[in-house]
Amino acid sequence: MPNMFATKLLRLKDTAATVASEIAPFASEVDSEAAWPARSMAALSKAGLMGLQVPEQLGGHGQGLLALAVLTETLGKACPSSALCFGMHCVGTAVIAAKATSYQSENYLSKIARGEHITTLALSESGTGANFYLSETLITLAAGQFLVNGTKQFVTNGGRADSYVISALSPDSGEIGDLSCLIVDSDTAGVEWLEPWHGFGMRGNSSRGMRLTDARVPLTNLLGDTGDQIWYVFEVIAPYFLMAMAGSYLGIAQSALEAVGEHLRTRRYSHTGDSLRHIEQLQMKYADMWRSIEKTRQLLYAAGERGDRGDPDALPFILSCKADAAETAVAVTNEAMTICGGIAYRENSRVSQMLRDARAGHVMSPTTDMLKIWTGRSLLGLPLL
């Protein structure tokens, strides 16, 4: 499998691994204090990784789906909240890059490549919930600007990013599905941050509601054309989001496997003198965990690689890899809780944090249930929606 990585991706993976080792010691603090991982984002910026999805001619790395999966996996092993925050920044970047004007390239992408700008996605709304591609936020045209009104929920990097990629009903349209994407700068008048939402897991993602009241957004911040949002959702947002999330959840599963391996090797009974690794049933469970993680990794890398080369059969791979990674992460971390015994069940133990973080994989939209339906529909030649 590593042969499928180009030299550049291997270098980026090594750089991410160095960052991962720097941020790992702070992962439990990020979790216990529900603290946005500023240190991780600064380290990623210093390492030159924030422009992963920015075209090379603008100073970025010009990478695609596979690289995003590999880097979020690497970071997810060390600090899942950091992987999530970085992943959402990368998805937002890919959305801006997909049809960037020269203004957007200069004002957003070049800054992102220099590590001077964090962006993120703000799509979800309470009215439409998991149907993240539907928005009830309104845009009207007034005095040569967009006026935006609506409320987004669960915005990762909320209040921390420099810009937010939002979706809204196209100006003066009102027709369901006629949606547009805009970049909203953090200092836009009319943007208000609601109380931070404290999650069961992924507690450092600074998830917040974002209320927009007559928020004035320049016309230059429209992404693509009005009505383009469904194109963005299925051509850019879903593929990049699914890679970033599947990578993060695979990283969590890998880290749980490593914790189990360490426990099996080091936990020794005084009455036998043997470590747990000599118990056959535990050997079998460990093999099962390893096997499910490897299968998830193969599916994810195949999805990224096929997506990057434009394989016409890539869709079911891309749609199923995040559902698969979420299932693997939840199953493996749950089993790790049993195998690591009482030490894992301690309040806020490392393994219990992994289980809590893993659970978010099922509900982040497209959710596991939706992705299974979409995968089936794509295999049966039906439209996704």
Ligand SMILES: Cc1cc2nc3c(=O)[nH]c(=O)nc-3n(C[C@H](O)[C@H](O)[C@H](O)COP(=O)(O)OP(=O)(O)OC[C@H]3O[C@@H](n4cnc5c(N)ncnc54)[C@H](O)[C@@H]3O)c2cc1C
């Ligand atoms: C940690 C975290 C970070 C997030 N970050 C962001 C972010 O950065 N930006 C953003 O825009 N959003 C973000 N979200 C929001 C997320 O993507 C979902 O939109 C949100 O979790 C949906 O929540 P809900 O309670 O409204 O779900 P509901 O809509 O109430 O759905 C509940 C359940 O019903 C199921 N369901 C609904 N419709 C169907 C269907 N047709 N078929 C099968 N099952 C269905 C869903 O799968 C889900 O399991 C984040 C969420 C979490 C938990």
